[in-house]
Amino acid sequence: MSYGAVHDDEHHDHKPTGIGRWLFSTNHKDIGTMYLVFALTMFFIGGAMAMVIRLELFQPGMQYVDPQFFNSMTTVHALVMIFGAVMPAGVGLANWMIPMMVGAPDMAMPRMNNMSFWILPFAFTLLLSTFFMQGGAPAGGWTMYPPLVLQLGDGLPFLIFAVHFLGLSSIMGAINIIATVFNMRAPGMTFMRLPLFVWTWIITAFLLIAAMPVLAGGVTMLLTDRFFGTAFFDAAGGGDPVMFQHVFWFFGHPEVYILVLPSFGIISQIIPTFSRKPLFGYASMVYATASIAFLSFFVWAHHMFTVGMPLAGELFFMYATMAIAVPTGVKVFNWTATMWKGSMTFETPMLFSIGVLFMFTLGGFTGLMMGITPVDFQYHDTYFIVAHFHYVLVPGIVFGIVAGVYYWLPKWTGVMYDETLGKWHFWTSTISVNVLFFPMHFLGLAGMPRRIPDYNTQFTDWNQIVSVGGIAFGLSQLILVWVVIKCARGQGEKATDQVWEGAHGLEFTLPSPPPFHSFTTPPEVTEATAHS
Amino acid sequence: MAEATTRTAQKLFVFAIAMFGFGYAMVPLYDVLCDITGLNGKTGETTIAAVASGYVDKDRLVTVQFDTNVNTALPWNFKAIEYTMKVHPGEISEAVFVVENKSDKDIVGQAVPSVAPSQASLYFNKTECFCFTNQTLVAGERKEMIVRFVVGAELPEKIKTMTLSYTFFEAPDSEDVVFSNKSTVEAIDAKG
Ligand code: HEM
Ligand SMILES: [Cu+2]
Numbered sequence: 065m066s067y068g069a070v071h072d073d074e075h076h077d078h079k080p081t082g083i084g085r086w087l088f089s090t091n092h093k094d095i096g097t098m099y100l101v102f103a104l105t106m107f108f109i110g111g112a113m114a115m116v117i118r119l120e121l122f123q124p125g126m127q128y129v130d131p132q133f134f135n136s137m138t139t140v141h142a143l144v145m146i147f148g149a150v151m152p153a154g155v156g157l158a159n160w161m162i163p164m165m166v167g168a169p170d171m172a173m174p175r176m177n178n179m180s181f182w183i184l185p186f187a188f189t190l191l192l193s194t195f196f197m198q199g200g201a202p203a204g205g206w207t208m209y210p211p212l213v214l215q216l217g218d219g220l221p222f223l224i225f226a227v228h229f230l231g232l233s234s235i236m237g238a239i240n241i242i243a244t245v246f247n248m249r250a251p252g253m254t255f256m257r258l259p260l261f262v263w264t265w266i267i268t269a270f271l272l273i274a275a276m277p278v279l280a281g282g283v284t285m286l287l288t289d290r291f292f293g294t295a296f297f298d299a300a301g302g303g304d305p306v307m308f309q310h311v312f313w314f315f316g317h318p319e320v321y322i323l324v325l326p327s328f329g330i331i332s333q334i335i336p337t338f339s340r341k342p343l344f345g346y347a348s349m350v351y352a353t354a355s356i357a358f359l360s361f362f363v364w365a366h367h368m369f370t371v372g373m374p375l376a377g378e379l380f381f382m383y384a385t386m387a388i389a390v391p392t393g394v395k396v397f398n399w400t401a402t403m404w405k406g407s408m409t410f411e412t413p414m415l416f417s418i419g420v421l422f423m424f425t426l427g428g429f430t431g432l433m434m435g436i437t438p439v440d441f442q443y444h445d446t447y448f449i450v451a452h453f454h455y456v457l458v459p460g461i462v463f464g465i466v467a468g469v470y471y472w473l474p475k476w477t478g479v480m481y482d483e484t485l486g487k488w489h490f491w492t493s494t495i496s497v498n499v500l501f502f503p504m505h506f507l508g509l510a511g512m513p514r515r516i517p518d519y520n521t522q523f524t525d526w527n528q529i530v531s532v533g534g535i536a537f538g539l540s541q542l543i544l545v546w547v548v549i550k551c552a553r554g555q556g557e558k559a560t561d562q563v564w565e566g567a568h569g570l571e572f573t574l575p576s577p578p579p580f581h582s583f584t585t586p587p588e589v590t591e592a593t594a595h596s
Numbered sequence: 597m598a599e600a601t602t603r604t605a606q607k608l609f610v611f612a613i614a615m616f617g618f619g620y621a622m623v624p625l626y627d628v629l630c631d632i633t634g635l636n637g638k639t640g641e642t643t644i645a646a647v648a649s650g651y652v653d654k655d656r657l658v659t660v661q662f663d664t665n666v667n668t669a670l671p672w673n674f675k676a677i678e679y680t681m682k683v684h685p686g687e688i689s690e691a692v693f694v695v696e697n698k699s700d701k702d703i704v705g706q707a708v709p710s711v712a713p714s715q716a717s718l719y720f721n722k723t724e725c726f727c728f729t730n731q732t733l734v735a736g737e738r739k740e741m742i743v744r745f746v747v748g749a750e751l752p753e754k755i756k757t758m759t760l761s762y763t764f765f766e767a768p769d770s771e772d773v774v775f776s777n778k779s780t781v782e783a784i785d786a787k788g
Contacts, residue, residue: 172601239608247600273612281619296623299708299765311622372714 087182090174091580092159093476095181099156100469102184104545106148107462109192111538113141118534124521134517135203140191142206146323147230148188150457153465154326155180155237158265161472162241164571165259167250167589169581172243180236187229194219205515207312208283210297210305214290221291224283231276238269250570252589256350259569260343263350264329267357271318271325274361279315282308306371313364321360324424324456325353327464328395331417333569334471335399338414339406340566345398352391352398359388369440378437385435389428396425411564412486416467419459419494427455430505445515448508454501459494466493466544473548474563478577479556481547489547492540499533568593652686653749660747662691663761670766671699672733674707677740685719686749693726693741695764697733704732704767709760716758719748730767 080088089095116137120128129137159177163170171177194201199217202208208223216223245258245266258266285296286308295301297308336343343349365373365381373381399421408414430452434440443449466489474480503526508514512523519527550556559576570587571578660683662676673696683689697703707727711717722728726741733739747758 173605176605235612239605239612242608243601243604246604273608274615277612277616278619278622281616285620285623299763301765301767302706302708307623307626310626311619314619314622374714 088178090170090178092163092171092174092177092582093578093580095171095177096156096158096160097476098181099152099159099184102181103149103153103156103465104548106144106152106188107541110141110144110149111541113137113144114534115538117141118531120517121519121527122531123528124519124524126518129517131517132200132203135205135515136195136201138515139202139204139206140195143191143202144188145457146206146319147227148184150323150461150465151230151234152184154265154268154323155234157261157326157330157465157468157472158237158241160476161571162244162262162265163248164574164578164582165262165569166245166248166253167570167583167587168244168248169584171240172248173240176236177240180233180240183229183233183236187226187233190222190229191226194222197222207309207316208286209312210286210289210308213286214297221287224287227283228280231280234272235276238272241265241269242273250583250586250589253570253594256347257589257591257594259329260332260346260349261326261329264325264332264353267353268322268325271322271357271360275315275318275322278311279319282311282315285311306368309368309371310364313367314361316367317364318357318360320453320456321357324461324464325357327420327424327461328353330464330468330471331399331420334413334417334467335402335421337471337564337566337568338411338417339403339408341402341406343398344401344404345394348394349398352394355391356388356395359384359391363388363435366435366440369437370444382435382437386432389432392428396421396428411470412481412483412490413467413471415487415490416463416470419490420464420467423455423459423463423497424461427452427457427460430455443508445513446508447504447512447514450514451501451504451508454504458501459497463493469544469548471564472571473551474556474559475571475574475576475578477551477554477556478559478575479551479554480559481551481556485543485547485550489540489543492543493537496533496536496540500530500537501533503530503533651749652684654684656685657682658685658747658751658755659757660689660691660745661757661759662693663759664693665761665763667763667765670703670705670764672697672703672705672764674762674764683747685747685751688723688744688746690742690744693743693762694738695726695731695733695741696738697736700735702732702734704730705764706730706767707762707764709762712759712761713755715752716755719751719755720758720760721746721748727762731764 086094086098089098114137116129117134120126120134159171162168192201197218199219201219202213202216202223204212204216213223214220245262249258285294288294289296289298289303295303297303297305299305332343332349363381363384365377366385369378369381410418430448434443434449434452470481470486507523507526507530510523512519561575562572563576564572570583570589570593573587573593574582660681662679662681664674664676666672666674673694675694677692677694681689681691695705709722709725709727711720722743722745724742724744726743731741743760745760
């Protein structure tokens, strides 16, 4: 592997052309764009699967698909959304923004950057090809619990290798991000002057490097259990299937923070801009993020309260889970305090960020409810869980990513997006997302189990409302595609370098669109110019 | 700068590989943790001396139920002679099980025990059990096996009934074991 960090100045703004520009690209902006386009594509593929799920659940009884296929839909929907849409979108934003934000010409390891991207389409080809195999696509849930997952047909090794490749890709991406921030900051850009988006990404990158290999280990054990006679999770050989759940969630809980921290970073950039005030409590934001990340390794068994853990274990994981709410609360407080008495305006990125603030917090509250061991016995594996994680994932994370896209799109393309369309996108998404996910709380509390293709008729009404919300949410996202295409084609008002009146930070000192290699001569950063 | 980058990247790669190893290390680590704390619903292997404090709670009777299962891949029959027993906490008791190999092949099986409710597992001590080792049955063989156990006298009052469940599986390395055990099996056969 070679790390060509420094670019020769002669090739200053020379862009390769044609398909080769994308296939062999080592440029952080091109790779960032590819990540984002890939993520958007996967978002619609995963979304199409969600539409199948909501169509089948529109009425009780079996209508359109058979149960095995239904279960494949829920399983692959989750894998595609988590590993194909949200994570690559986060990495794409990091690629675009981090070199510009720290004052570097490019990422530290551009060639590795190219590889970590191209692994993704390859891994998803492996995963999605299982639909055409004997035994079908994975249907045992995205959590891949044995022994159920081991009953998958020919698709199992494909699922496992896809997970391996996805892990490899994100570990490479994470290493690149850390190497860039640690080694390529402009003079004067000390750690405590880094924009919060950069901070949240460093911490996310460390989480990735610590957690993804554990998942890789866990799925490798599944592979050897099935094909090579080991018995890690096989009771017949002295193994224990619950062991897999421990290994999986040791990865799984940090993973939810891998997903959400970049979104926290994005709204920490946007809220100060549109409140025209510096971020309240910068240092406490950094420490809170780091504590969340650290604590996330000690709460995994809150996903397993019902497996029959001893009381001492249940209590430990209950208190540890409650403890995470403290630094999370600090962050929510700081965002709110940033807006306090600010001269606020409500452009689309700000609207989406405020949406994150409100609706992520709502998801956090249901998380706290489920973290209380005795009541989780009621909520576990019901639609209440589905409501919880969709609130944190969709209006909490997807909205954050969308906010980032609106915020930086004028910087990337040089033209302002269509504000009217943006507002339409926000309001249709916000209303439909609540119609879609809020009633799931009621369904769950009333006892509707998750991961089922059919249900008791008493649940029909809410399910129909949920399905209508689902289709409305899916259609609303087409507005985003429209907005992005318009900007990519250069249709819109010319954007200034600063783009937003209240924006600060190195990325806003570059022209819009920025040159191919961001900062070929490092800028000098002082306390006054540093973004907080 | 390029060198510093290489160094950072190398350290992080090593960290990633170490975490892969840690994933595997979790398997034995959990077992160690469960051993130390006596948790996880697994029943411990103990000696008579360690559990038979001599005190038998004659005033209490606890019902112990037995549950026998055979994994579908294993062509065996497995039954308890008595499906329930009433025992005094602190007293040493014995239960007898019958297992039969219905196939025309020699097979090695392994029984996996589990106790419910899980709080009771802390007080359920087996001093001798057919589940401590692999069981080899030659084709058509039928044999009786015992488990000897003590329900600890400290068993919480609220627990009145407990279930000891066994599932017999084919031991994963069955063929090899049968092969290496052939002489023993033949010796047993010769004795009749
Ligand atoms: C205050 C923060 C949070 C708390 C206290 C919390 C708590 C919990 C608990 C206790 C469960 C397990 C419930 C059960 O299965 O019975 C759970 C499930 C889940 N949470 Fe959270 N959570 C929090 C934040 C998040 C975030 C930020 C995300 C994602 C970005 C997230 C994603 C999920 C997912 C995906 C599941 C379901 C996993 C599955 O079973 O497939 N949570 N959460
Ligand atoms: Cu969790």
